Amino acid sequence: MAEWVRNHGPAVRGYLLAILRRPDDADDLAQEVFCRAWQGRHRYQEQGHARSYLLRIADRLACDRIRRRKPEETLSHEGWRDKEPWSDSGDPVQTAVQSEATRQLHAALAQLTPIQQRVLLLRYYGQLTFEQIAQTLGCPLNTALSHCRRGLEVLRKRLAEDMR
Amino acid sequence: MNEETRRLQELLERATAPGNQMSDDLDAETSSLREGWLALSKLLEDAQVAPDQPLDRWQVTLRPAAQRRWFAVAAALAASLLIAAGLTLAYRLLERSDIMAPSAPRLAQDGRPLAEPLAVAPEAVAKTTNADARSSVADGLTWDDPLDDEITAVAQAAAWVQQDWYAQTGGLGAIERGLDQIQKDIEDGTL
Numbered sequence: 285m286a287e288w289v290r291n292h293g294p295a296v297r298g299y300l301l302a303i304l305r306r307p308d309d310a311d312d313l314a315q316e317v318f319c320r321a322w323q324g325r326h327r328y329q330e331q332g333h334a335r336s337y338l339l340r341i342a343d344r345l346a347c348d349r350i351r352r353r354k355p356e357e358t359l360s361h362e363g364w365r366d367k368e369p370w371s372d373s374g375d376p377v378q379t380a381v382q383s384e385a386t387r388q389l390h391a392a393l394a395q396l397t398p399i400q401q402r403v404l405l406l407r408y409y410g411q412l413t414f415e416q417i418a419q420t421l422g423c424p425l426n427t428a429l430s431h432c433r434r435g436l437e438v439l440r441k442r443l444a445e446d447m448r
Numbered sequence: 449m450n451e452e453t454r455r456l457q458e459l460l461e462r463a464t465a466p467g468n469q470m471s472d473d474l475d476a477e478t479s480s481l482r483e484g485w486l487a488l489s490k491l492l493e494d495a496q497v498a499p500d501q502p503l504d505r506w507q508v509t510l511r512p513a514a515q516r517r518w519f520a521v522a523a524a525l526a527a528s529l530l531i532a533a534g535l536t537l538a539y540r541l542l543e544r545s546d547i548m549a550p551s552a553p554r555l556a557q558d559g560r561p562l563a564e565p566l567a568v569a570p571e572a573v574a575k576t577t578n579a580d581a582r583s584s585v586a587d588g589l590t591w592d593d594p595l596d597d598e599i600t601a602v603a604q605a606a607a608w609v610q611q612d613w614y615a616q617t618g619g620l621g622a623i624e625r626g627l628d629q630i631q632k633d634i635e636d637g638t639l
Contacts (some may be wrong), residue, residue, distance in 0.1 A: 295535070385496070392491050408492065435484075436485055439487050443487040
């Protein structure tokens, strides 16, 4: 399990963070992914690739978390300052760059439908085949391919607009 | 899988292949999709959520919230069971101490009988009749103690022996008195 965490932990957490957009949720669910994988390790033999197996668990947990997520409250400036996760990064420039990159990523992902996000992120983080992606999403292969294509077209269009 | 699906799958597999390079041998459609894919990859890398980012501030502790809840429930259950067992034990000890504690001496006063039968001493048993001895011993010694059983048995035996001795001595006395009476009658010449 330690080897799985070392080899696949970043991919699992990255997938969860991209889907959930909240580091605390991503950390929480990433731990649960590995707990579930450990509990179901006897069934793993039939599943094939480890990262694919872990990302399937992560995808299911992320969907459950999004479904149960309560409407987010709007905080005042003071309230946000109180609740904002503390960062130990000492470099304010790097922090600003990081925040901007995160904002751009979230803006790009926001243009995709949830299922397009899942298809592209499963492909990116797990290198899953499209058959595996379709199986994870519980949809036909054609549907998964169509979502991937449309998602890439949206991202291409956004890139072209940014370059203008 | 029909031909169109197969062609689309191959196209997308090339467009989303690992790496950051744009291959020269891609057709226009694949290149266009590849650009979108590379844009997404760049955004993910810049946001430091790429799969090869080190986990510097993240550690897995194999105890998620659900397990923590179960652990708390199990601990509470175990604690309540311990408390229940302790209370039961304390109640039993109190009950036992009530039974074992010596009560105030109960004496028959002014010829009034005691409400409850007392344990009867062997001497008293010996002076009673056979039936009384057995009934008083049986009534007075009701608790379960092997030593008491032995005392009871000895008391019963003593009562039997003494009763027989009295019977025997009474019988011998009667014979002796009969023989004396016969001797007296012979001496008087009345016989």
